[in-house]
Amino acid sequence: MTPLEIILNTLSGGKTPRPGVLNPVSSTTVQQMEMTDSYFPEAHTDPEKMFELSRANYEILEYDGIMPVFSVVIEAASLGCKIDWGKIDTMPRVIGKLWKDYRDIVINDDFLESQPARAVLKCITMLKNRYPDVAIIGKVFGPWTLSYEFFGVEDFLIKTITDPDEVKDILRKLKSITIKFARAQIDAGADIITIADHATRDLCSPESYRDFLIPIHSLLAEEIDAPIILHICGDTSDRIDYIARTGMEAFHFESKVDACHAVKVALDRIILVGNINNPTTLLFGKKEDVKKEVEYAIDCGVKIIGPECAVPLNTPLENLKEIERATKNHGSNSKSRI
Ligand SMILES: [Zn+2]
Numbered sequence: 263m264t265p266l267e268i269i270l271n272t273l274s275g276g277k278t279p280r281p282g283v284l285n286p287v288s289s290t291t292v293q294q295m296e297m298t299d300s301y302f303p304e305a306h307t308d309p310e311k312m313f314e315l316s317r318a319n320y321e322i323l324e325y326d327g328i329m330p331v332f333s334v335v336i337e338a339a340s341l342g343c344k345i346d347w348g349k350i351d352t353m354p355r356v357i358g359k360l361w362k363d364y365r366d367i368v369i370n371d372d373f374l375e376s377q378p379a380r381a382v383l384k385c386i387t388m389l390k391n392r393y394p395d396v397a398i399i400g401k402v403f404g405p406w407t408l409s410y411e412f413f414g415v416e417d418f419l420i421k422t423i424t425d426p427d428e429v430k431d432i433l434r435k436l437k438s439i440t441i442k443f444a445r446a447q448i449d450a451g452a453d454i455i456t457i458a459d460h461a462t463r464d465l466c467s468p469e470s471y472r473d474f475l476i477p478i479h480s481l482l483a484e485e486i487d488a489p490i491i492l493h494i495c496g497d498t499s500d501r502i503d504y505i506a507r508t509g510m511e512a513f514h515f516e517s518k519v520d521a522c523h524a525v526k527v528a529l530d531r532i533i534l535v536g537n538i539n540n541p542t543t544l545l546f547g548k549k550e551d552v553k554k555e556v557e558y559a560i561d562c563g564v565k566i567i568g569p570e571c572a573v574p575l576n577t578p579l580e581n582l583k584e585i586e587r588a589t590k591n592h593g594s595n596s597k598s599r600i
Contacts, residue, residue, distance in 0.1 A: 264395035265326035266453060272565045273454070273489040273511045273533055282566035283589040284327030286399055286456040286491040286514045286535060289569060292351050293579050294318040303347035306333050306354060307377055309384035317389065320396050324586045325568070327397035329456065330385045337403055337439055338411040340376035341369065351575050359414040364431050369439060374446050383450040390451030397454055400447030404459025405436035405478060406466065415465070422470055433478050444486045454489045456514070457482060462496035471501045476508060483509035491535055495571050499523060506531035516570040517555070525563035535566040538585055544569055544577050549584045556588035
């Protein structure tokens with residue numbers, strides 16, 4: 263099976279000769295920028311540099327998928343937010359707040375014509391043409407995360423308590439950005455779409471996830487015509503059951519959730535992805551530590567292995583490569599823990 267077939271088969275619940283390996287969010291590091299001569303911040307908006315840097319996912323790390331959207335600001339930049347594009351070793355961020363309330367929201371029809379969005383779309387087409395047998399993964403942000411960017415985290419979270427109806431209206435409106443950008447990425451050649459929506463426990467109670475986000479995420483799953491990997495950082499143990507009801511194909515989750523616990527809750531409703539710890543294991547651990555976590559996750563039943571979130575930009579290359587080695591070498595004689 264090709265890497266693409268392994269990933270697509272896995273996401274549709276089929277059998278594969280081995281677990282998949284990829285990161286549905288950024289795997290890039292300064293070291294890979296040096297190896298590909300393609301650096302931040304230009305690689306966020308220059309399609310050629312984005313292509314060179316992202317294909318390190320396959321050429322250097324030998325993962326089954328390539329994900330070229332390194333930052334979290336493409337939609338915000340395209341809609342008019344001020345952006346600090348960062349430096350070689352820092353990620354971009356949104357400066358200030360574009361809107362104060364629901365009535366301020368203006369979504370220009372041509373936001374995909376903006377330079378940052380066009381760069382992503384062009385890069386995806388270049389990747390698909392060059393790597394037809396590798397999973398090309400697009401990435402968009404869900405309306406919960408977009409609300410943080412447009413309204414500011416604090417102001418938006420206050421609204422969830424003071425004016426839940428306005429929050430529902432905001433999410434309904436902003437979801438059109440997510441759907442439009444995802445569809446454009448699919449048309450450009452993306453095989454899979456990551457939806458990152460940071461409804462993490464610190465910022466979104468399980469009841470908020472149930473009331474605000476199950477309806478919206480279910481709708482995204484219907485409207486976006488490609489397998490979806492939902493990414494939510496942090497401890498999500500209290501909402502995996504809800505996430506599994508949305509109809510999305512996969513959930514990319516952090517090591518704060520025990521892999522065996524996640525698989526037990528998800529059952530066969532949603533495929534689990536990720537789970538290798540970034541701040542301790544990948545950043546400071548030894549290869550043996552990485553291998554141990556990979557084997558634990560696979561034995562629990564995580565089907566696609568990878569870093570748990572966007573990797574820190576100084577993560578050692580050897581540890582990122584060890585995820586690939588340990589996943590592909592994982593013995594077929596190992597016993598399942600469940
Ligand atoms: Zn994350």
